[in-house]
Amino acid sequence: MAGLLSLVIPVYNEADSLEPLVAEIDESLRAAGLEYEIVFVDDGSSDGSFAVMQRLAAPRGDIRIVKLRRNFGKAAALSHGFAECRGDYVVTMDGDRQDDPAEIPRLIAPLDDGYDLVSGWKQSRQDPLNKTLPSRLFNWTVRRTTGIPLHDFNCGLKSYRREVVDTIYVYGEQHRYIPVVAAQAGFRVTEEKVSHRRRTAGRSKYGWQRYLRGYLDLMTVLFLGRYQHRPQHLFGGIGTLLILIGILVELYLTVDKLIFGHPIGQRPLLLLGALAIIVGVQLLSLGLIGELIANSRARGGPDQAQVARIVEGGTAALVLEAGAANLGSTTPAAGTSVPAAAAADSVTAAAGSVPAAAEGAPAGAAPGVTDRQ
Numbered sequence: 001m002a003g004l005l006s007l008v009i010p011v012y013n014e015a016d017s018l019e020p021l022v023a024e025i026d027e028s029l030r031a032a033g034l035e036y037e038i039v040f041v042d043d044g045s046s047d048g049s050f051a052v053m054q055r056l057a058a059p060r061g062d063i064r065i066v067k068l069r070r071n072f073g074k075a076a077a078l079s080h081g082f083a084e085c086r087g088d089y090v091v092t093m094d095g096d097r098q099d100d101p102a103e104i105p106r107l108i109a110p111l112d113d114g115y116d117l118v119s120g121w122k123q124s125r126q127d128p129l130n131k132t133l134p135s136r137l138f139n140w141t142v143r144r145t146t147g148i149p150l151h152d153f154n155c156g157l158k159s160y161r162r163e164v165v166d167t168i169y170v171y172g173e174q175h176r177y178i179p180v181v182a183a184q185a186g187f188r189v190t191e192e193k194v195s196h197r198r199r200t201a202g203r204s205k206y207g208w209q210r211y212l213r214g215y216l217d218l219m220t221v222l223f224l225g226r227y228q229h230r231p232q233h234l235f236g237g238i239g240t241l242l243i244l245i246g247i248l249v250e251l252y253l254t255v256d257k258l259i260f261g262h263p264i265g266q267r268p269l270l271l272l273g274a275l276a277i278i279v280g281v282q283l284l285s286l287g288l289i290g291e292l293i294a295n296s297r298a299r300g301g302p303d304q305a306q307v308a309r310i311v312e313g314g315t316a317a318l319v320l321e322a323g324a325a326n327l328g329s330t331t332p333a334a335g336t337s338v339p340a341a342a343a344a345d346s347v348t349a350a351a352g353s354v355p356a357a358a359e360g361a362p363a364g365a366a367p368g369v370t371d372r373q
């Protein structure tokens with residue numbers, strides 16, 4: 001792996017863990033011969049974490065600190081780290097020492113095989129049962145609803161190619177869905193087993209509320225991924241169905257009254273039909289308002305985050321690259337949207353119908369080819 005690696009570490013009250021964490025990182029990454037920087041994001045700590053970070057950063061140029069004004073949550077902290085880091089590759093890890101820096105070289109290896117994001121999969125998880133059981137349910141639900149076959153969406157240890165962190169945006173508590181958001185954006189996501197350690201200092205920042213919030217965030221992420229460019233297809237679809245059902249019900253009652261002379265004033269069906277029409281019209285209107293928002297955003301021009309690369313014709317380097325791509329297409333599992341490792345690996349996903357870098361050879365842009373950062 002060539003290029004600078006940025007370690008982005010969100011920190012909220014982890015004062016006692018930071019010094020040993022940096023020592024471990026130095027040991028593991030120097031041994032692996034990696035060039036790296038550490039970007040701490042102090043997410044409003046009140047236990048002196050910032051002072052510890054300052055002390056650690058003082059003697060060296062490869063530690064940077066982003067201090068937030070108050071606690072904004074892990075997703076916001078990660079987003080700030082992504083914005084400030086300078087690496088060609090990025091690794092996120094928790095600041096509580098539950099993630100092991102020795103895993104980093106293995107975690108970044110698939111990035112050289114054409115993957116854009118590698119999510120850690122915690123083995124023999126060192127957390128209490130009241131955390132691991134709901135977590136299994138959470139991962140199962142996310143797998144089923146998103147179709148992305150990862151085992152452990154919420155692992156703090158993940159590696160990214162630069163363009164992923166430049167493209168995706170997470171906020172609130174959406175850090176749990178980073179692999180989903182990345183796959184929805186067309187990036188290729190895979191997972192790698194990593195070890196997990198018991199918390200030795202400080203406390204977990206998340207209680208039972210994480211599950212309620214996680215469920216609400218899942219709906220947001222699913223909605224944005226599928227319908228942000230076409231909200232009326234969701235709301236208008238359900239609304240139209242309800243209106244049709246309501247009209248049929250009321251027609252039936254009208255016929256019953258006018259032709260068969262039955263009284264209909266006391267029939268529950270009357271109310272049900274009216275309700276279906278009213279709610280249907282409301283949903284349809286909601287969809288139209290959603291389209292107004294989508295339309296005014298679309299007027300700003302096409303979303304540049306959707307573009308993987310631009311190819312300018314007429315360069316010699318392009319001929320070479322095209323030759324390589326042609327060669328690849330005669331060999332199974334190369335030059336297609338799924339690289340060799342992915343074909344053998346059942347946990348690989350490129351969500352949606354647009355696999356990123358489907359034209360092959362994602363690494364190393366040649367003259368005439370601009371990879372979008």
Ligand code: UDP
Pocket residue numbers: 009010011012013014043071072073074077093094095096098156203204205206
């Ligand atoms: N964290 C953060 N802001 C928050 C909550 C957590 O930056 O509002 C950091 C925290 O300091 C740690 C990481 O996110 O480095 C994971 O948090 P935690 O260990 O509490 O989560 P758990 O391991 O219990 O899921």
Ligand code: MG
Pocket residue numbers: 094096098199204
């Ligand atoms: Mg933790």
